[in-house]
Amino acid sequence: MLPAALLLLLSGCLFRPPDELYRRPEKSAGYDQLATAIRGVRSSLEAEFGVSTEDAVIVSGDNTAAIQLQDLDGDGVRESALTFIRVPGVEKSLKIYIFQQVGENYQVTGLVEGAGAAIYSIDYADLNGMGSKELVVNWQVSAGVYQLGAYTLDELELPASSTTAMANQFQDRSKLLATELLLTSCSGASEGTNSYSSGCRLLDIDQDTRIEIAVVRIESAGAGSTVELYGWQDGAFTSLSSASLSAGVVTLNRMRSNYLSGDYFPPALYVTCTMADGSKTIDVLAYRDDRLVNLSLDETGVSENHLTGYADVSLSDVNSDSVLELPSLRPLPPSGETGAVNFWLIDWSQYNEKGQCVKVMTTYHNAADSWYLEIPDSWNEQITISRNDSLSGQRQVIFSYWQGKDEQPVPFLSIYRLTGSNRSIRAEEDGRFILREEGEVIYAAKFYDCAWDCGLGQSELLERFKTIQPSWYND
Secondary structure, three states, X not given: OOOHHHHXXXXXXHOOOHHXXXXXXXXXXXXXXXXXXXXXXXXXXXXXXXXXXXXXXXXOOOOOOOXXXXXXXXXXXXXXXXXXXXXXXXXXXXXXXXXXXXXXXXEEXXXXXXXXXXXXXXXXXXXXXXXXXXXXXXXXXXXXXXEEEEEEOOOOOXXXXXXXXXXXXXXXXXXXXXXEEEEEEEOEOOOOOOHHHEOEEEEOOOOOOOOEEEEEEOOOOOOOOEEEEEEEEOOEEEEEEEEEOOOOEEEEEEEEEEEOEOOOOOEEEEEEEEEOOOOEXXXXXXXXXXXXXXXXXXXXXXXXXXXXXXXXXXXXXXXXXXXXXXXXXXXXXXOOOOOOOOOEEEEEEEEEOOOOEEEEEEEEEEOOOOEEEEOOHHHOOOEEEEEEOOOOOEEEEEEEEOOOOXXXXXXXXXXXXXXXXXXXXXXXXXXXXXXXXXXXXXXXEEEOOOOOOOOOOHHHHHHHEEEOOOHHHHO
């Protein structure tokens, strides 16, 4: 007998009339009224400026939809609808209209205007602690040129629900304009595909329950690059503090907000930049004693976290404790006769709430094969690495005991990435055992007889072996 739940499923889906199965989804309540209100706004703008309006493009971030529903008043209901319009040829061509349902119709309750080619990103946050959300807009003025603006609707009044009010709401745009709290220059970032790819971050870095805005400004001359922090103070949104970035940085790669380790996990900013020689620095900033400070600068004014020659690794939470770790590259001795350094170990460290940088673990990262291995402390100064890709469908990394530059290294472990139709057979031949299977790839390993004890067995190796997830490099 079929279970009752399955009978209900059959009666509710499979036996519905064909015309119901192919019927388009019903529009949400108020859709037609909102569409009518948006058409009214566009018609009014076109009549005023004598040009056709366009949809304004939102390039990046978490909010890119052409129409966005938001809970701007903080009551838990997304009653506000925002649309983004471009009016070509006018001084402030980008316009963000905020609508709210009043009675049976949608009316304009606010307007934000900006200059530029596009809206790079938009966020919503409570900046003044009043409970409602402000709009934080990154205007893309031109390629690589940005302005960061913050706007509040708190001083605007909701229009009355009447035909006259609706007819008049487009006539005087000045009465709809949101109050501008901030408008300042902002650097763009060269990495990242979402909100990380701009030089600003929203976070409560001073932990006063209000959101602050941190803005990066990179000086092309290589000196004077800073992070400036804006927040609510004494009844106004103003600059709270600024801190220098590493001397000599010329390009912003990525800015991330995260935490410092410790009992209270205070917020922190992690700013990765490129120097003129192509190397990268990672600056770590936190809020202490009512000011923004750079915890990572050495006596020369450059971050102690300096990456050279290995571009496939960046900040990552390798130990899954919600705090970012910073990589430091350590070259291994060459395993062949060429004497060239081709392999590195990565020492991962994190900053704690006292401002100290503490080592967390060491790994070998194989970005090409999408895996990494947590390296035991006992392997320090004892190993070298080589690889063998001579067989089709098999990529082999060989860990060897290092006996000095005049002695041949002794292999003690191989890790394989196996593909192809016979991968399952090859994963278990010649003393190999499987570490992990992912899709059409099998990762396997093999221990060799070696006078040196590496201290690991199969179970310990399984615990230390991890695959690299795409989000490591794309978040």
